[in-house]
Amino acid sequence: MARPEYDPWVRSILRCPVGRHELLDRTDEHGAPVLECAEDCDGPGRRRRYPWRDGIPVLLVDDAHVVTVTD
Template structure:
């Protein structure tokens, strides 16, 4: 994942920052508890494709 791209990407739901989780190939929004998949190096920033996370999953 390109670090410059990570600097400008935000959650499409709340416009908050995203954390990249390389092992899972996901971008995580902690406030929304959503994980957006990264497929073939391309982030899929669609709320319908995001996976819901528990509080433990996001580290709250």
């Protein structure tokens, strides 16, 4: 699945609605593009991932998945 295209200024203003920090471009376990919190957001080592649907980032807390990260 291809990563959605967007203007750089749009990407620069996207933030996590919970922690208000930067979101990183990542892919999920199925290879679909997601936006992932750049910092821990649901406890140590846990971050929210927000999906893209029809080329639009869905920054709704209820649609996010919390994942464990090991940096």
